[in-house]
Amino acid sequence: MDIKLQQVSYAYSMGTPFEKYALFDVDLAIPSQTYQAIIGHTGSGKSTILQHFNGLLKPSKGQVHIGERVIEAGKKAKELKPIRQKVGIVFQFPEHQLFEETVLKDIMFGPMNFGVSEAEAEKRARELIKLVGLPEETLNKSPFDLSGGQMRRVAIAGVLAMDPEVIVLDEPTAGLDPRGQREIMDMFYTLHKERGLTTILVTHSMEDAAKYADRIAIMHEGKCVLNGTPHEIFSDAKTLENYRLELPHIVRFQQKIENMMNQHLSKICLTEEELAEEVSRVLRKGRGQQ
Amino acid sequence: MMEKMIFGRFIPSDSFVHKMDPRSKLLFVFAFIVVVFLANNVVTYALLLAFTLFVILMSKIRLYFLINGLKPVIILLVFTFMIHILFTREGDIIFQLGFLKVYEEGLRQGIFISIRFLVLVFMTSILTLTTSPISITDGLETLLNPLKKMKLPVHELALMMSIALRFIPTLMDETDKIMKAQMARGSDLSAGPLKDRIKAVVPLLVPLFVSAFKRAEDLATAMEVRGYRGGEGRTRYRQLKWDWRDTTGLVLLAAVTILLVGLRN
């Protein structure tokens, strides 16, 4: 499903002396099945923008296109439920949204709100609990008896159970240990590929953006200032610095190697694997010439 | 939703009133509440109104905030005004509409009561608009200190209040966040029959309580590790200072009181 923001501005506390704009004229088009990362500093407007993707916030100016639907400033937005079913949001620390007596019921909460039958919802829960890496017995436990990491997985299963076409992730791995982080990010990437989802990752992590995203948008002081492929975005360190952002660790390391060799590698490498391959290729070539 | 709550919001500034000690402001407001009832004729009510306007000027608070503070009580104000107009039957009839007769005394009482209401709301709003909640707590704690002898846990109450105040913004953000998260999962808080709406509150309240308890537990641990064991032997970092402004404020109120006593019928 395509998502498109056109000239979107958003102000908190509209019409009071505390009125404060958080977004200014944001244009952003996310074609179907893209893995789009949105990065930016705390307070850059990232979390405001993500609430526009399923109509939780309505633009103060401009339009938001979500598939066929248009949410426009100044017009009443009715029946947002179909949109919310199609666009699932995994909020930061999603484990805080768990409330049911059992994990099973909590996962079924979303789909049943959207009119899915009980049998179907339960079927989805049984599939998803395994997908997020938890044993099926977990379904009968209280979510509050689980560890933080397990609760996170249950909450994610609860969003996936709505069977969304677009999935929005807000810092999905914050606070997890390294293994948990990797597992969760890999799981979303597999889902993205296998189910042809549109994935929007809102993150601080340059590393995750570099590793998974097809396109990266950069938010700065409420504006969307850049949008491009990871290679485009990370080949311009100067511009990033202006937005108080750093290059991913791997790219910074590549620069150190380039300085040492006094020559540029043929491309910006975004994964450790890629960089190791590239360095060894340059060395083999060097040896061949000697 | 939460953003619109302006009543009771502290607006920082450096006015005369802002610089006053919370103790003197609290005493001032309590005394004023009593003094207001001294007024009973046109001159005394005019004096009250003028004095209130003077205090508003001294506080440099924009009228917008005061009017906003009035909104929640406006119905009450209109209601009491109407009651007086309709049920007081003294003096000449000044206006008649069918069986409804409005008497002169009724109108006068209605206006007086409205002014009384207005000045009370304005003065208490000025207190909360010019004094941070934590200063009010400090002021109350010191003023209530003598009650410690009567085994009233003044320190504990003040600490509870200050922690509650400290966590209000945090919990508001949290409420907003959980509400959005559940709405994103298709829960609808604003539509449907009452029964459905009550049901929709559960997914909001349970996480909120769970999180509040977790926070309380963390906070208790942090406080204990930082050596908190009750009010005994504690010193205070927040010092209150009584200066010429406070004395001036209370003297002024005393002068107004004397005038009111002299001018009332």
Add this chain to the structure above:
Amino acid sequence: MTEILSFNNVSYSYTPDNPDARKAVQNVSFSIQQGEWIAIVGHNGSGKSTMVKLVSGLLFPQEGEVRVMREVLTEDNLWEIRSQIGMVFQNPDNQFVGATVQDDVAFALENSGVPYEDMVERVHKSLAQVKMEKFLNHEPHHLSGGQKQRVAIAGALAMRPKILILDESTSMLDPQGRDEVLKTVRALREEIGLTVLSITHDVEEALYADRILFMNDGKKYAEGTPTEIFALGDKLVEFGLELPFAMRMTKLLQSKGVQLVGEHMTEEELVNDLWTSNFNK
């Protein structure tokens, strides 16, 4: 050298009546000398947080003893010992007691009855040490996570503690906040020789430590310098941790046939080795 903190064969179980249940902390011994930075690493549930509770006297060991400044921690000297320990917890919001930055820093001082003039001086000084002196009257919800954690550090410093304990203090922060906090702690080490115990699952944070305690399932699996610990390599990964970036890179390069002499902890070492082993011949 002065010993600041030690565990001697400490065990703790949350279900002491059930002898079959796994103990949260099992027979752990270690000691920290003045001026050292020790990191305790392990995946979630490895017993790290129980150890913190044992240090601060929120729990008492069922076996063994915890000593702070060579004194065994008991119910009797608990409060006195706590005043020598500064702690910074995981959630920046849930440990901010005061209404404003300066009130929060003063909280522990108030508790131990420090006179007013003395308090003012110590609050200002410790806020300056974490570079938050410009935020005296800020309220917590107007601060970033990293700033709140720095205020928490200032609150601990104001008590002039013998040791600062960081209990996963950076795990809820964004990368920038994490850098802020770690920079602050490193600067404090240099300026006042602060002794630090940090509990973390962030390997890059653990690299700063002089020694690492590697916990697994409540037991001390290994103890040593970062170089020694990360030499365990895949064993760490098996237990849910990562290797430091430079080490992962070293291994990858070697697997692609690039000549390198050793395993490297830091990027500088790796780049130097890459140079000497491959270019500078």
